[in-house]
Amino acid sequence: MTGKSPFEALSVETLAGRLRANGALCSQIGKDTSRWKVREVGDGNLNLVFIVEGAEGAAVVKQALPYVRLVGDSWPLPLKRSLFEYHALTRQQARAPGSVPDIYHFDEGQALIIMEYLSPHIILRRALIEGRQLPNIAKDIGLFMARTLFRGSDLSMATKDRKADLALFADNVELCDITENLVFSDPYFDAKMNRHTSPQLDGIVAELRADRDLKVEAQRMKHLFAANAETLLHGDLHSGSIMVTDTETRMIDPEFAFYGPIAFDVGMLLANFWMAFFSQRGHEQNGKRDAMRAYLLDVTVDTWSAFRAEFSHLWRTERDGMLYQKSLFEDQGDRLGAEQALDHMLHSIWTDLLGFAGVEVHRRILGLAHNADFETIADQDLRARCEAKALKFGRHLAVNRRQIHSIDEVNQLAALIERESRI
């Protein structure tokens, strides 16, 4: 199979035949295709994902489909997203070594990436639903975000290179469009693909859609998302895009990558921890989740803290791009000038991440793409109670983001909402 054949979706049956001559795959798992075992495991919304095990090892084969898997071929989606995923993975590997799967092979024509099989890693979202407390995720994800987001910006890159890369990723239009509409707009009006736990949430949904301040803030976040091409984002950094063991953390699936605001990745990620927090009540049948709830809030504190610390470290040691140049500060003996600018920058990331977090919570409960944290709560009334709390929390963050000073305040708010049945 070469990049010049017309695109053809792989299947469990055809994969071995079509990839038997792929040197990268063979050297990873062994040439003897009679020993290959192929499983399709894609549980995301968009793509095919195969695990291929051979005599000498295993690999993942991920292939884009020309449509949205979750919806079907009524919603076409271009194969080129695979190209953006490939480029994002290589940049993330360079900027935050060890944080993403190794790439063995990329075939643009077949929209296919062959990469490291992570085992015994599981999806972070699943671990959190099961109530597992993973000791390293806050630090690992905080470092990943700080390193990729700092090093992909004009704080670090030659701006000529950033602009060329920006032009490359500007073509990832269709996946940006998904975020632009499904995240920032659809949840706030009666859009076709929306769904929510009904009728239980009907009241609060009507309330949110009539909430002028919320809608204005959501659109301001959309404006920032679309216009502020600050750095190369992962673009879809939620707990379903992270694979974990007790000691390892890897970020996957950056096909939504494009140049956007630093705060977007951070806010989306934290929102998923807060959703995990509000969903715990729905998973308590097998034992209390008080410790898990406390753990999740700690994770948000520690992630933000790790991000801030690493971002600040890089600011002080690797700020070699054209922004906030050392020639204006350190080189003039003005170290505090550089610290003052850093404070401004972190403050603005903070304010914006709260906005992005609030919106992300809403779209996961009101939009098309829900998440398993809530979806796996079988009891609809119980699920709706969890979701309603998260919705109120999200609204508060999005609208009041400029008046919230610390993540402790946010977590006290989360705890208050969780505790009170009526709020």
Next chain:
Amino acid sequence: MTGKSPFEALSVETLAGRLRANGALCSQIGKDTSRWKVREVGDGNLNLVFIVEGAEGAAVVKQALPYVRLVGDSWPLPLKRSLFEYHALTRQQARAPGSVPDIYHFDEGQALIIMEYLSPHIILRRALIEGRQLPNIAKDIGLFMARTLFRGSDLSMATKDRKADLALFADNVELCDITENLVFSDPYFDAKMNRHTSPQLDGIVAELRADRDLKVEAQRMKHLFAANAETLLHGDLHSGSIMVTDTETRMIDPEFAFYGPIAFDVGMLLANFWMAFFSQRGHEQNGKRDAMRAYLLDVTVDTWSAFRAEFSHLWRTERDGMLYQKSLFEDQGDRLGAEQALDHMLHSIWTDLLGFAGVEVHRRILGLAHNADFETIADQDLRARCEAKALKFGRHLAVNRRQIHSIDEVNQLAALIERESRI
């Protein structure tokens, strides 16, 4: 001459011979080259500009040089800036009809644009130095900015088209680099190409370069300029890029065009009116300029007012892009929601334009590219007094931009600084 010949700079002597077969030019000015009169009139910093008059009319031939004309071939600058100028002019013509010269011909290989000869137009900066009060500039420029900046953004364009155009203009790296360094950074440290009226300004220059708050704000403006790809900017909209008669106003020279923040064009433009204001004292030998000073402050008020009015009008009538969609506001009977978002947007343009204006004033007095408003004041002491006032004004705007509520306040500040000899 075709686009396939190697680039060769035109001269007064060679122009007729090289362009005699150019149909667009001949149909404009007549075929009989023996009647052609060619003058080179480029008084800008970068390019060759010829006026060619024939039996039937006249045209302008503008050609980029592979280096910065102001500095010489020690500073190479790519010819492709001509391509960006051409594309910017066509977009501006479509978005604000009649506001730019008509284009007759573009030759990418020769980096050459043949366009309308504007006559009896003169450069606005010259008119202001001469003390001429032009009645229409505020309205004309306000409309131009509102229309081009609104219609080039996701408020109006299909975002797919904006992203493709963003990718095209992202290649205008070298001209962005000029702005990034010469405007936002060089004035604030001892950069090689800086110059200022010396020794008169040495004291205040040292003061500004030690001014931490100012330097941090200037870099924050640079960050916004580089990252916030909100709309297609003119990119160099000062009074030297505008040609006027008493009744007509045309914007020229958009070779710095790229996707940046709306507030940049507006702030740079207003800064040039404020510089004209502070420079009037240096041109008073031929009569008092009190009325001219009052006129210039009125122009800033009226320009900003025309911009706001037209931007608001377009917001209400042409907001068909993906931002602040009507489906969330008007379509739900919530017109005030759209007004609330508009207020946020105008407020943020206002705050940012003050920052850009402050920095633009500084770079025109401390950096490489000075402007004739001050440069034509022969008396160095007098010039320095004018410049010092402008520098103080610029510093105040840049650092206090969030606390300044109205353009009247800004103008009261300007009048106060102008009046007081020690401030």
